[in-house]
Amino acid sequence: MAGVAVSTTINGDDVEYLCQPDETLLDVLRDRLGLTGAKEGCGTGDCGACSIILDDRLVCSCLVLGAEAEGRRVETIEGMAHGDSLHPLQQKFLEHAALQCGICTPGFLIAAKDLLAKNPDPTEEEIRFGLAGNLCRCTGYDKIVRAVQDAASVMKGA
Amino acid sequence: MNFDPRYSGRSFTSVGTRPIRPDGVDKVTGRARYGADFNMAGQLVGRVLRSPHAHAKIRKIDTSKAEKLAGVKAVITAADLPDLTDGDAAMYDILDNCMAREKAFYDGHAVAAVAAVDARTARQALKLIEVDYEVLPHVVDVDEAMKHTAPLLNDAIFTEGLDEKPVKPSNVTKRTQFGHGDIQEGFGQADFVVERSFKTEQTHQGYIEPHACVANVSSDGTADLWVCTQGHFVYRQHCAQLLGMEASKLRVTSSEIGGGFGGKTHVWAEPVALALSRKAGRPVKLVMTRDEVFRASGPTSATSIDVRIGARKDGTITAAEATLRYSCGPYAGMWAEIGAMTAFACYKLDNVKTVGYEVLVNRPKTAAYRAPSAPMAAFAVESAVDELAKEIGMDPVDFRIRNAAQEGTRSSYGPVYGPIGIGPTLEAAKNHPHMKAPLGKNQGRGMACGFWFNFGGQTCTDLNIGMDGSVSLAVGTVDVGGSRASLSLVAAEELGIDYGQVKAVVADTSSLGYNDMTDGSRGTFSSSMATISAARNAIKVLRERAAQTWDIPVDDVIWEKGHAIAKGEKYGNLAALSLKEIAAASGKTGGPIAGHSELVADGAGVSFATHICDIEVDPETGSTRVLRYTVVQDAGKAVHPTYVEGQYQGGAAQGIGWALNEEYIYGKDGRLQNPGFLDYRIPVCSDLPMIDTQILEIPNPNHPYGVRGVGETSIVPPLAAIANAVSNAVGVRMTHIPMSPPRILAAIEAEREG
Amino acid sequence: MVEVTLWGSLAALAGGKSKVEIEAKDIRELFRKLAEQYPGLEPLIEKGIAVAIDGTIYRDTWSKELPQGAEIFLLPRLAGG
């Protein structure tokens, strides 16, 4: 099976890799590029733990082929903080204890970032439906929703 | 060891505050390493071949074609693992579940495994393994499995606990009984008696992180295992015992864990990964798919429960009885037994009897799931309690308050209670604004109580003070929900220093003495006790060093607010020495300063909760919506209140999912129909409202700070609370969990048609 | 001499007695004498039994003393989540 050569941009950096035609972008990120922040909770697009942003669209990286990233822009959790300064969502997730085990957290943060980019002032209901593609089994979502609400208000003020 | 664990009633500086957790930044930046985030040079990919049959004899397994495939480095079957047939029965069962020896007992049961250079080769290799099955009749329903005509899973099993030794084998492995008094007499005194039967379907813990490990066995017999687990010391013991290794030569490192809830208290694929690595002579990474997690890890029991409760007109319960049948999967368990113990634990009863039956079925081995067995029993009992209150004409909260257990009550499972929180949670619920809020059309309110024992157990903790005065705390209980923050608070409290000066880590099995698992809500309870003890031992050393520095007797040195102070007027001119100062001089005063602690944390205080919820039902479709939810629970002492709230909310959410939509669905062929998050429907964000919490603090007399475990009890009341709410909304008693829309609609229609 | 209460299923293995009298000063001695007097209990004791002393449950503490007049209750060892 011939490998596919891919040139892409990940978190602002130019990246080149060779992948198999049936390899998912999630596997490429985790196994070839060492970016293990995106997690595989299901591999079928049902849990959102592998969420990334692909050309300004929120997607599950388990439902994208590595080959499809050619010429596109990929954003992952590893690119969310700037240096040692956390994104307001990251900060608010910490302050609100919006994570327990933390396995779903990278996916939630990416999804919440996309949500606030498209809707800077969401209602609770909009947050809940906007994040319905991300499963969390620890928190009951309460503190996650509050963290997103708080981050939204901070980001509006900024 | 002269550690006194009794509650002292002290006031706190750090404990009870809400700082950011030490592992937080790594978790929000994607840097935290979970089970599947670890790799080793030269590592192989392990994959497991699983039975497609619910019940089948394995006649023969031919692995020769797979072995010949280029890139395959090892293939194993049960023949490659020790034969424990004549050894410890429990260990035999654990190993048989990891790799079927004679029969495949359920859809998904492991029958062979491969290690290959990549995932694609491993997948191909699995297809080349030929298994000759003799398919046998199967049974998945707990009531069906108890019938004499049911297919037998194991003809060597004869029911234990019967008055007469049975002559025929059975799927019922054991009968257990609890209670006291005379229930016949009790029912004789009753003016009202409610008798009902209930069923609950099997559910899964649903942790988002699939089981994952990297095993590396060297030719010299030493080995490393990186794994997501709730108890790396227990995994070490089990793996070593199953594979005939020396425990101390197997170092197990617990990764960050992406949820467990009881499901990561058992070994599943870890012994397989070690066996593959041993055979291949290379590291092997084995990660389960989501499909494998559902089919072949350990869901909770499916149950069938009969309850009968009698009360006098004045609202006093006179007798209570329950028969509980719990599925165990293919191996003996004690799930009905726990259900039988917890069923009536909330109440003060003169006459009570519970009987449990453990039932084998062709489903995956039952594992613990958050307060295992208690939610189903509470569903049955609390539903019947609501019915009885209604028949008597009493408010359901008042009825429960009247019958609530209290200090001195003989519990339904035997011992007499110390100070407990069931009464206070009920009073708090009664006075909660939620109880008085108006309800709209098609809406119903329900409430219910729950109980869990809480565990203690073996615990070992090290506290090391660096020369700069910072403190590293090495604990052996895996952090599943923020315990490193709680334990750092405890260390800071005891030493009288800032939380920020303490860094807690979970140590591997070679760096610390044995610890029981993080289960039974014991993590913070046990490790905080050991941390307090370790800190006190360190303080003893700190005082000695100060005494040495001052050249005065150590008995004249006290420890206060992070400082050694020379006690008495004669030392008036001696300035207090801070921990930092003593640490800086430690190299000259006798070397490193540390405190260690090894103890059995006994005296875990039992835990009670009361939940209230409002549900709206669409009477045309049976669809439900959770409008409002309130949790009231006793924490003894909330060390980090935010994480205590998190436990309350998380348990409630899992209970809501169980009550409404989650269930294992088997086809007629005995295969699991919904092994994925698409059709195994755990609650999504838009399904839930905010979950309000109220923390009560009734100190546990057996812990220095009064701490009780808080992790599990919150999943006990929701099934019943929601069933009561739905029943109140639609006017029909719901008796089958989950109350999925088709079940609710069918109940409404049946009532309508009379 | 302490009075020990056995939970339902244990009683069956102790010849149907739900209460037994044992001369024992601590948990270790209690287990040893129980196993001697009621051999049916031995396998269960081997597997692990918890002892409630005045309502407090002890799982692994052999040295725990049994105070005179205390309520001693034997319980199965449980699994948790």
Added chain:
Amino acid sequence: MRYIRPLSIEDAAGLLAGSTGTAAILAGGSDLLVRMKGGFIEPDLIVDIKAIEGLNEIRETSEGFGIGAAVPCAVLGESKALKKAWPGVVEAANLIGSKQVQGRCTIVGNLCNASPAADSVPALVAAGAKAVVVGPGGRRTIAVEAVPTGPGKTSLAKGEIIEAILLDRRPPRAGDAYLRFIPRTEMDIAVVSAGVNLTLDEQGRVKSARLALGAVAATVILVEEAAEVLVGSKLDEATLERLAKVCSGACRPIDDKRGTIEFRRKVAGVLAKRAAIAAYKRAGGK
């Protein structure tokens, strides 16, 4: 296995027609990759159609709308004109999966996956949408309901690709709506679903109607009898009751992990009523 990203629809059709093993079209991938993950399909050739010009566009013409085969459903929701004209179609498309899936999945993929429970299909059938099919024999336009022939099966021949979905321009006083029943609030496959498309006369009576049901038979079904019930009415109580009865009667459902026969029959009627009311309101009916 090969992964190819052709630049023209003809090339794509040619690759598919010329393939010897299993060939698969990749647009959003939200069905294909799941099937690959589960081992249900191991394609020898994956043809990614997203680089083909025009396939990523929604075109508005004097006749109506053309939605390219590679347009993600999220983009449908961002098109104000389409949302205004065909709110039911857009809401159906926006119900497929999560926000993450929305960023990838397409209505053509939803149609060609040929699930009887596909969310966008009842709305498209009710809307009278057409599919433009390109293949070795050229281009043809067919009704969307002619595409799926059974679960996982379509009428498309080897080498044929759907290039776009066509929706008519809206006359005045028209409205459509789609409703589905799922146990949760999101992330589920429809247990039952109903799409309704109505036009009204000047008096507010239903002039024409199309109603389709999902997940109640081997394919999405167009319930022609339902249209007969609705036409001429103002959706009074008796009409709605008749509509529910007709729709329940039209179902040929199965018992499965998502619902029972009885449940699907009953709820099909309920959803048909509710969707009809929503479409009627959108058409300006009172």
